[in-house]
Amino acid sequence: MKKITIAIDGFSSCGKSTMAKDLAREIGYIYIDSGAMYRAVTLYSIENGIFKGNEIDTERLQKEIGNIHISFQLNPLSGRPDTYLNGVNVENKIRSMEVSSRVSPIATLGFVREAMVAQQQAMGNSKGIVMDGRDIGTTVFPDAELKIFVTATPEIRAQRRYDELKAKGQEASFDEILENVKQRDYIDQNREVSPLRKADDALLLDNTTMTISQQKEWLQKQFDKTVKG
Numbered sequence: 011m012k013k014i015t016i017a018i019d020g021f022s023s024c025g026k027s028t029m030a031k032d033l034a035r036e037i038g039y040i041y042i043d044s045g046a047m048y049r050a051v052t053l054y055s056i057e058n059g060i061f062k063g064n065e066i067d068t069e070r071l072q073k074e075i076g077n078i079h080i081s082f083q084l085n086p087l088s089g090r091p092d093t094y095l096n097g098v099n100v101e102n103k104i105r106s107m108e109v110s111s112r113v114s115p116i117a118t119l120g121f122v123r124e125a126m127v128a129q130q131q132a133m134g135n136s137k138g139i140v141m142d143g144r145d146i147g148t149t150v151f152p153d154a155e156l157k158i159f160v161t162a163t164p165e166i167r168a169q170r171r172y173d174e175l176k177a178k179g180q181e182a183s184f185d186e187i188l189e190n191v192k193q194r195d196y197i198d199q200n201r202e203v204s205p206l207r208k209a210d211d212a213l214l215l216d217n218t219t220m221t222i223s224q225q226k227e228w229l230q231k232q233f234d235k236t237v238k239g
């Protein structure tokens with residue numbers, strides 16, 4: 011069967027990667043978490059003194075962006091890809107609140123987006139890919155055969171992220187997470203370059219009251235419809 015490109019965009023923490031990963035595994039496609047790439051650039055910036063307080067030394071980051079190599083490798087234990095920054099597994103570090111609170115300003119920078127989009131497009135060259143993020147259906151793969159835009163209430167999204175961090179044994183405050191989710195949504199929707207918005211031809215999914223398995227089933231149906239007509 012001819013392989014297609016699947017773009018899953020939407021608001022922070024609503025379950026995009028969960029459904030994208032599950033579908034990719036089911037149908038034997040490659041899964042790419044584009045948010046992990048912006049998170050890895052953010053971690054690099056934190057670890058290399060590119061943040062001066064809340065200010066970003068954009069001149070230095072621009073000089074160094076070519077030295078930031080991001081890749082993914084399947085973790086045999088979780089069955090899901092882990093993110094590597096310059097050869098080091100940073101999967102846990104990039105999910106911290108520190109990175110979450112600094113990633114959206116990094117993702118507003120045009121030269122960062124240009125570098126990430128070029129890598130994402132190269133990864134999707136031969137189709138058979140499920141990619142999730144904010145601008146996949148609008149900018150990275152505007153010709154994707156299946157586009158989904160996911161949303162849920164901010165409170166539900168914060169609760170999902172809170173539960174996740176707690177389960178991993180990480181310190182978390184629900185109020186802080188809710189604030190972060192709302193702040194990122196605002197920055198992501200209002201930035202100049204590739205702001206978060208639903209592509210005109212994307213299907214809208216509000217999964218506020220859906221379980222993980224219900225949304226998985228819904229997505230599989232959309233895929234079947236797209237490939238089989």
Ligand SMILES: Nc1ncnc2c1ncn2[C@@H]1O[C@H](COP(=O)(O)OP(=O)(O)O)[C@@H](O)[C@H]1O
Nearest residue numbers: 022023024025026027028170171174220221222
């Ligand atoms: N429908 C759902 N109901 C409850 N929890 C969910 C649902 N979908 C995803 N989750 C959980 O919510 C958290 C955030 O999901 P994730 O896929 O990382 O979101 P996103 O990629 O949109 O940021 C994860 O811990 C995931 O297991």
Ligand SMILES: Nc1ccn([C@@H]2O[C@H](COP(=O)(O)OP(=O)(O)O)[C@@H](O)[C@H]2O)c(=O)n1
Nearest residue numbers: 022023044045048113114117143144145194
């Ligand atoms: N394609 C993308 C993906 C993420 N991002 C940025 O990266 C941040 C982290 O993305 P993510 O997908 O890991 O976020 P969560 O929804 O998983 O919390 C987002 O809040 C955006 O600021 C982006 O600008 N474009």
